[in-house]
Amino acid sequence: MIRVLIADDEAMIRAGVRAVLSNDPDIDVVAEAVDGHEAVELVRRHRPAVAILDIRMPGINGIEATAEIRSTAPATNVIILTTFGEDDYILQALGGGAAGFLIKSGEPEELITGVRAVAEGAAYLSPKVAARVVAHLAATSAGTLAGRRAAARDRVHSLTAREREVLAYLGSGLSNGQIARRLHVVEGTVKAHVSSILARLGVDNRAAAAVVAHEAGIVPPPMPPQP
Structure with a gap:
């Protein structure tokens, strides 16, 4: 069973992510958080295999929470949820140790694929995220x-x-x-x-x-x- 934590300050996003993941019998959402501080605390308490974090949250954001989680609970791999226009944040999260990046408006199947990949120790970049990162790197270099x-x-x-x-x-x-x-x-x-x-x-x-x-x-x- 893949234990997952969801962290997003929007209740509808959390509900949507949980609903998608509930379609996979091998995935169990063990906790939900509304900000980065709570996400870090719940990861320490529940030790999920995967933490799905919104890139922008109150308190500490997804980037800062990723660094905390990777430092204090290295067995938990992090997937960052992002929207268009957050390329700088994605690059920061990449440097902070996030293992996966998904677009909030992406296909539901991609969320399950990403969780499974990251739980097995792989890196997963949504094709849309990968294309944006490559283009953004070129534009800023x-x-x-x-x-x-x-x-x-x-x-x-x-x-x-x-x-x-x-x-x-x-x-x-x-x-x-x-x-x-x-x-x-x-x-x-x-x-x-x-x-x-x-x-x-x-x-x-x-x-x-x-x-x-x-x-x-x-x-x-x-x-x-x-x-």
């Missing part, structure tokens, strides 16, 4: 979008062929176990590849590596889920 994509391809080219393959699946939101099954290797081998990829790309977490995969254009098309 010295290079053009084409320049950033070329630079990302150069970074990816420094990886081995197998590491590029692993990075592509990582960018698709697959867990180590799922990648191992795709590649017909043991999970420990994938973990070693992921550690090498993070070090060689100079990024701190899987979500940041997933952004590089999207920038480089190596994310494969969606594949049917495997058990």
